Amino acid sequence: MKRLFRIHVNLLVLFMIPGLLMASPGKDWTVAKVKIEGLETVSVKMAKAVLSVRPANIRPWVKDQVFAQSLVDADIKNLTQLMEQEGYFESQIDFTLNENPDREKVSVIYKIVEGPPILVDSMDMEGLDGLSENLREKIIEFTPLEKGERLRTEPYGQAKDKIIDLLNTHGYPHAAVTGSIMVNKQEKTAAVTLKVDPKGYYLFGPASVAGLEKTNPNVILSRVTFEEGKMYTRKELEETQREIFSLGFLSKVGVKTLETKEQVESAAPPTPENPGSLPLEITGEYKKFKSVRFGIGYGTEEKLRLSAGWRHRHFTSQATQLDFSVKTSEILQSAQAELWQPYFFSKKQEFKNTLGAKREDEISYIDLSFFNEASVTRKLSRYWSGTIGHQLEMHRPEEYSLDLQGDETEAENNYLVSSLALGFERDSRPKVLIPRSGTFLSTRYWYGSSSLGSEIDYYKLSVEGSILIPLGQRFVLASRAGFAGIETLEDTETVPLFMRLFSGGTHSVRGYEYQHLGPVNDDGEYMGGQSRWEGSIELRFPIYKKITGVAFTDCGSVLEDPFSFDGSSFRYTAGPGIRYESPVGALSLDVGYQLNPQDDYADTYRVHFSVGQAF
Structure with a gap:
């Protein structure tokens, strides 16, 4: 009898071994595909988001996931929880494995039968009696579920968060919201209750x-x-x-x-x-009060950019900040020291002084200047501030590539410019790295006169503004516009080249070369002007992770006469762009196409590229 029993057991094991071998993929087999079948109401995308098993990636540098039964077990548990959160308490979940021994890969197919959903039978809100009528109405608008609707826990949880946020912004710092969901599986119904506890105003x-x-x-x-x-x-x-x-x-x-x-x-x-x-x-x-920084970047216009700096964030008990920096590129070399006092005789005032030297290698001139700018800024309201200051500049033009009628400035001579500055600014943008909403408006006025010791008499006005409009969760519409005008006064006949207004380039009107938009002389040299208008509209949208796309249209006009406007002089461009937050800094690539070129013989498009630290 015992012998017969052993034979029976041995035969049973013999027949089971092939089945066991077939039921489990090899130890180092990797996952090829993952599929979800059978879902009718719940989205497949939502279900895939909770899976632990990961399909093979099309990117060759990403290593395929090694298959493990524990991953499938975790997925069954996660899918079950998801179905219950979506109102399906009787869903059935199974899986099958499709093996490919030749490639040592396995595909996983999850099969889900949703079953009948749980429907909301009642939705009650408690604890609103002590609140104002306005608050009660707003809270009721957050009612997450209606009678007869499929029970879903996501809107239920979101409603609790929204109610707490609402109360926190209306005088109730300790507000709490609790609730309960009573499910009747036999009748396939649920009773939902939210209880609001404001706790105190x-x-x-x-x-x-x-x-x-x-x-x-x-x-x-x-x-x-x-x-x-x-x-x-x-x-x-x-x-x-x-x-x-x-x-x-x-x-x-x-x-x-x-x-x-x-x-x-x-x-x-x-x-x-x-x-x-x-x-x-x-x-x-x-933080550490002292720090050293270095920066490197490259741009279409500046070419190689290098910068270095030293900063003391807390030079005195008044939190005075002291900063030294040097920068160099193909069009700018500068060195400056900046002192910032965030509390200046009043909690609403701050003081800033910047002392430095710079050399600008522009398309029409090369200018070496020494400068000192001192200003006091006062907070006028939540978003508004006003600034008053004085600028002292010593310009020494090294080279002029063209002559302007009436311009008496000469290369290798020094010219002192002393001017008062007044400005107002409104900024409602959130103080975050990349804001998605808000507005910005700035206006500045400069007045230089011989009574202030200036050798160039002038006044200048600039106005610029921008607005950010979020379009849903993914898109942002960004728009900006600006005007600047300058005119001579008293004994100064012509605005010198190093103070004239130029346009065109990456940060101006894309599609045109740097400072290549505006009046030219008979030799085709760009002279700049005394009036400048610029505008832009840009749609920003995510593409993949840290990659963002843009579609833009820019416009600009530079006029010879001060404070003038000519609609027919505007030049328009449009094009696509891309942004990427790389490890070495922001990368941007824009291609601007001229819609109405000012020069029929020049290229009608321009590529603008920048990566790394910008000045």
């Missing part, structure tokens, strides 16, 4: 600074954007953090409330009729 209290003993507290408090006694909003708190971080000497910035847990959980929380006061404490961590 607060106004901004006094702000203080802790743990930053090296810095005068007034410097940090000068960047606080909220006012004591105003309604609490988290947006103001976040804006304050960004403003303090922009001072440059902190690596981390924190703003926390000084309330106790007992006050937050009070049985009688503050109300809009009897609001609480929320004191805030600002903390942070210092």
